[in-house]
Amino acid sequence: MTVETTSPHETKQTTMQITGMTCAACANRIEKGLNKLEGVSSANVNFALEKASVSYDPARIDPLRLEQTIQKLGYDTVKEVAHFKLEGMTCAACANRIEKGLSQLPGVTSAAVNFAMETARVEYAPGDVTIADMQNKVKQLGYKAIAGQDEEGSEARKGLEARRHKRKLLISAILSLPLLWSMVAHFSFTSWIYIPELFMNPWMQLLLATPVQFYVGKQFYVGAYKALRGGSANMDVLVSLGTSAAYFYSLYLTVDWYIAGGSVHHGPSLYYETSAVLITLVVMGKWFESMAKGRTSEAIKSLMGLQAKTALVIRDGQEMTIPAEEVIVGDVVIVRPGDKVPVDGEVLDGSSSVDESMLTGESIPVEKRLGDTVIGATINKNGMLRIRATKVGKETALAQIIKVVEEAQGSKAPIQRVADVISGIFVPIVVAIAAVAFVVWYAFVTPGDFAEALEKAIAVLVIACPCALGLATPTSIMAGSGRAAELGILFKGGEHLEQTHKIDTIILDKTGTVTKGKPELTDVAAKGNEAEFLRLVGAAEKHSEHPLAEAIVAGVRQRSIELPESQAFEAIPGYGIQAVVEGRTILIGTRRLMEKFGVDAAEAYEPMARLEEAGKTAMLVAVDNRYAGLVAVADTIKETSGAAVRRLKEMGIQVIMITGDNERTAKAIAAQVGIEHVRAEVLPEGKAEEVRKLQTEGKTVAMVGDGINDAPALATADIGMAIGTGTDVAMEAADVTLMRGELSSIPDAIEMSRRTMRNIKQNLFWALGYNTLGIPIAAIGLLAPWVAGAAMALSSVSVVLNALRLQRVKIRH
Numbered sequence: 001m002t003v004e005t006t007s008p009h010e011t012k013q014t015t016m017q018i019t020g021m022t023c024a025a026c027a028n029r030i031e032k033g034l035n036k037l038e039g040v041s042s043a044n045v046n047f048a049l050e051k052a053s054v055s056y057d058p059a060r061i062d063p064l065r066l067e068q069t070i071q072k073l074g075y076d077t078v079k080e081v082a083h084f085k086l087e088g089m090t091c092a093a094c095a096n097r098i099e100k101g102l103s104q105l106p107g108v109t110s111a112a113v114n115f116a117m118e119t120a121r122v123e124y125a126p127g128d129v130t131i132a133d134m135q136n137k138v139k140q141l142g143y144k145a146i147a148g149q150d151e152e153g154s155e156a157r158k159g160l161e162a163r164r165h166k167r168k169l170l171i172s173a174i175l176s177l178p179l180l181w182s183m184v185a186h187f188s189f190t191s192w193i194y195i196p197e198l199f200m201n202p203w204m205q206l207l208l209a210t211p212v213q214f215y216v217g218k219q220f221y222v223g224a225y226k227a228l229r230g231g232s233a234n235m236d237v238l239v240s241l242g243t244s245a246a247y248f249y250s251l252y253l254t255v256d257w258y259i260a261g262g263s264v265h266h267g268p269s270l271y272y273e274t275s276a277v278l279i280t281l282v283v284m285g286k287w288f289e290s291m292a293k294g295r296t297s298e299a300i301k302s303l304m305g306l307q308a309k310t311a312l313v314i315r316d317g318q319e320m321t322i323p324a325e326e327v328i329v330g331d332v333v334i335v336r337p338g339d340k341v342p343v344d345g346e347v348l349d350g351s352s353s354v355d356e357s358m359l360t361g362e363s364i365p366v367e368k369r370l371g372d373t374v375i376g377a378t379i380n381k382n383g384m385l386r387i388r389a390t391k392v393g394k395e396t397a398l399a400q401i402i403k404v405v406e407e408a409q410g411s412k413a414p415i416q417r418v419a420d421v422i423s424g425i426f427v428p429i430v431v432a433i434a435a436v437a438f439v440v441w442y443a444f445v446t447p448g449d450f451a452e453a454l455e456k457a458i459a460v461l462v463i464a465c466p467c468a469l470g471l472a473t474p475t476s477i478m479a480g481s482g483r484a485a486e487l488g489i490l491f492k493g494g495e496h497l498e499q500t501h502k503i504d505t506i507i508l509d510k511t512g513t514v515t516k517g518k519p520e521l522t523d524v525a526a527k528g529n530e531a532e533f534l535r536l537v538g539a540a541e542k543h544s545e546h547p548l549a550e551a552i553v554a555g556v557r558q559r560s561i562e563l564p565e566s567q568a569f570e571a572i573p574g575y576g577i578q579a580v581v582e583g584r585t586i587l588i589g590t591r592r593l594m595e596k597f598g599v600d601a602a603e604a605y606e607p608m609a610r611l612e613e614a615g616k617t618a619m620l621v622a623v624d625n626r627y628a629g630l631v632a633v634a635d636t637i638k639e640t641s642g643a644a645v646r647r648l649k650e651m652g653i654q655v656i657m658i659t660g661d662n663e664r665t666a667k668a669i670a671a672q673v674g675i676e677h678v679r680a681e682v683l684p685e686g687k688a689e690e691v692r693k694l695q696t697e698g699k700t701v702a703m704v705g706d707g708i709n710d711a712p713a714l715a716t717a718d719i720g721m722a723i724g725t726g727t728d729v730a731m732e733a734a735d736v737t738l739m740r741g742e743l744s745s746i747p748d749a750i751e752m753s754r755r756t757m758r759n760i761k762q763n764l765f766w767a768l769g770y771n772t773l774g775i776p777i778a779a780i781g782l783l784a785p786w787v788a789g790a791a792m793a794l795s796s797v798s799v800v801l802n803a804l805r806l807q808r809v810k811i812r813h
Contacts, residue, residue: 014063016051018078023236031052037066083119083122083147131325165283168215171216180277208276219236220236241461242457249451285792307377308376310342311327314332325392347369352367353366353383354378377398405482414498419470460775464778467792468766476763484497488740503700507690512706515635519551521631521633536623538563540577555633574592641742643744646674656679660680660683684713704743705720719736723741724740774791
């Protein structure tokens with residue numbers, strides 16, 4: 001269970017893992033039950049993920065009540081068990097203290113501490129509380145908890161469930177095969193096939209069919225009972241009705257035949273094989289479906305697999321290797337060459353290059369030195385680093401990414417509401433159609449032939465199971481959002497994944513979005529030796545804190561030019577700087593600076609104007625009061641910006657650039673990337689107003705930005721996209737985060753949304769079309785029940801497999 005609080009007095013969000021659901025009708029039933037509770041503002045149940053996401057007021061209702069409601073409806077919530085080895089206990093009072101402390105943690109349902117064995121067993125809701133939270137609690141109490149293996153973890157539970165499905169399938173298949181063999185005798189064209197006499201014996205058929213009906217098929221009876229007890233109907237009701245009708249009618253005929261003293265050679269036409277084969281096919285479909293559904297969460301598994309397992313920390317002056325989840329904020333962590341960085345942190349000592357491709361998609365390693373930030377799960381390439389842990393556990397960047405993807409996969413897209421409404425009323429309608437089909441066949445088509453009429457009703461019941469309909473949307477959302485995450489695109493919910501495909505207008509912020517957001521030295525025009533010119537300029541600017549000065553110094557150093565120390569430095573606000581380097585007076589700045597000191601720089605004014613027209617900031621340089629040259633600095637565009645704008649135009653999307661910068665610079669940048677529509681000198685609050693103007697024109701607007709000043713516009717837009725290299729505020733306000741920090745991710749996001757919506761519509765079309773066609777075909781007698789069962793199983797599997805195609809999507813750049 002995952003709980004997230006926005007503030008102590010506001011709504012909380014909790015996610016619960018649910019067991020026992022068999023189709024979309026079960027999910028609808030739980031959803032309705034939770035939404036009726038006082039204090040619950042909204043509840044969404046995802047059938048494919050088997051999760052419920054509930055927003056509730058903690059002052060009026062607690063998670064325990066939510067769990068009890070789910071249990072009353074006939075389902076259950078999943079608990080996990082953690083085992084700890086405890087150190088530091090001296091008496092039974094210590095054990096009681098730890099037990100009480102653990103029990104008070106949110107999400108912990110029971111805690112048992114064994115003083116003699118020095119162990120603790122904690123039952124908890126996964127996500128609401130972590131292993132690290134429990135260990136920290138024990139540490140606060142003055143003891144130490146070492147995590148053991150979680151023997152009842154979700155993976156083990158899923159594996160056990162899959163093995164149980166498989167075992168039941170094997171038993172059912174072995175027992176059903178002789179019945180299927182005997183069914184061949186019903187067809188005149190198969191008279192040449194040998195059928196053992198034993199298989200034709202009604203008692204033998206009863207012996208084979210009974211375990212299938214009541215052992216393998218028990219799950220359908222239990223599910224049907226729970227559904228009917230709650231006043232609804234689901235897939236289990238249809239399967240139970242259909243198979244029970246065939247089984248008990250055959251049992252009646254068997255007893256009647258025995259009372260009449262019948263012979264095997266003249267036995268009645270029985271339908272044991274219909275019920276047994278149907279159950280076998282449904283169980284087989286469920287097994288295939290569970291395996292395919294497991295693959296839809298591959299993206300989450302691969303993200304989790306990126307996490308480091310251990311960390312080398314310094315505690316009490318000693319190096320020790322501990323599980324990564326036991327690292328606490330403030331720990332000093334040593335990261336050796338080739339190791340994964342275990343947590344987010346700040347470099348205290350050392351320098352190295354770090355591969356951040358898992359986060360940014362950029363394959364070139366990033367240089368890290370004192371004071372730089374490192375992200376957990378990135379790979380240290382060559383040097384040793386000592387870092388101080390700043391974010392651990394659920395707070396790390398990777399954990400936040402995993403959380404966003406999980407929430408997106410568990411959320412419900414608006415299009416799914418259509419499927420939910422249909423699923424909710426589907427089963428009663430199907431039962432009614434089956435009843436009508438039975439009456440019509442029994443009374444009119446084959447008057448008095450109960451067996452024939454029953455067979456048609458069974459076929460209608462079985463072919464109409466709404467599983468495919470319930471799986472159509474969530475599996476596509478899971479696969480689509482998972483693949484998008486692998487491409488560095490994080491959708492915060494299914495509704496945003498759906499809405500993105502409707503975008504027809506994109507507003508791009510300039511600085512940090514279209515451009516790199518960091519000025520660079522772009523032009524140098526020296527009257528004499530360029531290297532000597534740059535050496536003096538770099539030395540003069542070295543002590544300035546102005547961003548343009550930093551860009552010049554960085555550019556000079558990139559040319560491998562050594563910078564001497566300056567003897568004097570003075571910043572002249574509004575003009576530039578004056579410095580003394582190696583006894584020479586250096587002036588760097590505007591035309592007014594040159595005029596102030598009487599320097600004749602008229603020859604530079606024309607090239608300076610040309611550079612400014614191109615959106616660059618040009619600065620004049622004088623040495624000992626004589627003009628020596630000029631340098632220009634610009635916030636350069638990102639390499640992928642031009643190609644991304646072209647792709648957006650090809651997709652039929654209007655692109656607008658918006659900036660607080662002056663119009664001349666804005667238009668120069670826009671021209672470089674092919675943007676025709678520019679709104680310049682717009683204040684932060686004005687950006688949101690520009691978004692509203694476009695919306696009133698009927699446009700579906702996406703805003704893309706990276707700074708705090710973009711947050712209002714991001715929140716106002718139909719879809720807000722935050723560049724992942726930007727601020728936390730911008731990412732919080734956005735609906736989509738583009739982790740790779742490049743504009744190419746915008747058309748990627750729209751493309752993934754379009755493909756996901758296309759996939760959902762395909763699934764809904766086939767699921768609805770299958771039922772729409774299948775029911776009348778079954779009702780008029782053109783489908784045998786076992787064929788209907790096979791088709792029903794195949795429909796669910798085909799929907800999931802179609803959704804899985806999204807995981808192999810390759811985006812063309």
